[in-house]
Amino acid sequence: MGTTTATRPLQPWTAPTASDPVAATLRLPGSKSMTARALVLSALASGPSTLAGPLRARDTELMAAGLRGMGAHVSISDDERWLVRPHRLVGPAHVDVGLAGTVMRFVPPVAGLAEGRITFDGDPQARTRPLGPLIGALRSLGVRIDVAGPDSLPLTVVGAGRVAGGEVVIDASASSQLVSGLLLAAPRFERGVVVRHVGPPVPSAPHLRMTVQMLRAAGAAVDDAEPDVWAVEPGPLTGRGWEIEPDLSGAVPFFAAALVTGGEVTLAGWPHSSAQPVERLRELLQRMGGEVQLSTAGLTVRGTGTVRGLEADLSDVSELTPALTALAMLADSPSRFTGVAHIRGHETDRIAALAREFTALGADLTESRDGLEIRPRPLRGGTFRTYADHRMAHAAAVAGLAVPGIELDDVACTSKTMPEFPALWSAMVTGKS
Structure with a gap:
């Protein structure tokens, strides 16, 4: 069934404290979400594709390796432009998902189109992430999947070269x-797919809109007019050039630094029309005391010297919860975040981990089933455990701007989506590139 990824050594790191307002213009790596979707669509297309400005990080390299292992030609030797040439998908192959939700949920539907056995496994924490609904859905669409235990990793997709x-x-x-995993592969299914969601609301709606938008850009016919129903017609996908936007989620800690320090941070290269939830982020940061402006220079966030508390349902932008939680602890009034019960099933139980680690630093946080209540009070330094979760590291870094002596047990976990994070962060805080 394959082996799990070897345990890597931890990399301790002391979060730098800001003595002055930050002033930085950053060029961040490309969006993880867009890079992952572009790789899958390109591997299933009828001709070659290029990805301009992709994210090179652990998650996306694992995605590229997984597709390459099944036969797609994926060249990532050029950091600025990746090339994908589709090819007949075959096994046997093993896909290491690491701790990447995109790999473990986007690639099994593709594996159903391959001929042969494709095994999936990853980091130990990956085995706790929910896969049951996807496994059940693929089986009902005609894909054979062998699972050793509960509906989670490790698993084997026995591909027949076609999916009904x-x-x-x-x-x-x-x-x-x-x-998204079902929709991305659906144009290659013999009858396409109609996905009907039944249950509590689907979180992170902007990511679903991105999936639909990118499918249409590749030539797929998608009908999402009915709430909670997505219909994708069978048909060819077109190879094309993908322009990958800077990663908005990765930029949020840097924008938070502008609010904490009363400084200014510009994310260069930001497009005027975006597939990411920039308007929602603008609203949240403005409510917390920031000023947000989009210009030819990029997306700029300025701090006003005051961080305000915030009450918000973050179900559509749950990736922002850790950084906003750190920001809220430095605010002038309490905050309450709801709608993020599903982040208990991310790289770690983020709600519990945020409450546990910040409480150890003197914070006053209360967990609820689907969020957190934060009552600001002075924090102290100490060790902050990251649980192999890049967003936890980002939260600790934001708090460390105002609280000396916050020591992360492992900053290398940020390589999941931004290997450059420690260097970029330190340069922003110190003003030295």
């Missing part, structure tokens, strides 16, 4: 990726 497709009902309340 059709209509499927799924509870995707644990992750929008469960729907």
Whole structure:
């Protein structure tokens, strides 16, 4: 069934404290979400594709390796432009998902189109992430999947070179990726797919809109007019050039630094029309005391010297919860975040981990089933455990701007989506590139 990824050594790191307002213009890596979707669509296309400005990080390299292992020609030797040439998909192959939700949910539907056995496994924590709805959906569409234990990793997809497709009902309340994974491969299914979600609301709706938008850009016919129903017609996907936007989720800690320090941070290269939830982020940061402006220079966030508390349902932008939690602890009034019960099933139980680690630093946080209540009070330094979760490291870094002596047990976990994070962060805080 394959082996799990070897344990890597931890890399301790002391979060730098800001003595002055930050002033930085950053060029961040490309969007993880866009890079992952572009790789899958390109591997299933009828001709070659290029990805301009992709994210080179652990998650996307694992995605490229998984597709390459099944026969697609994926060249990532050029950091600025990746090339994908589709090819007949075959096994046997093993896909290491690491701790990447995109790999474990986007690639099994593709494996159903391959001929042969494709095994999946990853980091130990990956075996706790929800896959049952996807496994059940693929089986109902005609894909054979062998699972040794509960509906989770490790698993084997026994591909027949074709997937019948059709209509499927799924509870995707644990992750929008469960729907996106089905939709991305659906044009290659013999009857396409109609996905009906039944259950609590699907989180991270902007990511589903990105999936639909990118499918259409590749030539797929997608009908999402009915709420919680997505219909994809069978048909060819077109190879094309993908322009990958800077990663908005990765930029949020840097924008938070502008609010914490009363400084200014510009994300260069930001497009005027975006597939990412920039307007929602603008609203949240403005409510917390920031000023947000989009210009030819990029997306700029300025701090006003005051961080305000915030009450918000973050179900559509749950990736922002850790950084916003750190920001809220430095605010002038309490905050309450709801709608993010599903992040208990991310790289770690993020709600519990945030409460546990910040409470150890003197914070006053209360867990609820689907969020956190934060009552600001002075924090102290100490060790902050990251649980192999890049977003936990980002949260600790934000708090460390105002609280000396916050020591992360492992900053290398940020390589999951941004290997450059420690260097970029330190340069922003110190003003030295």
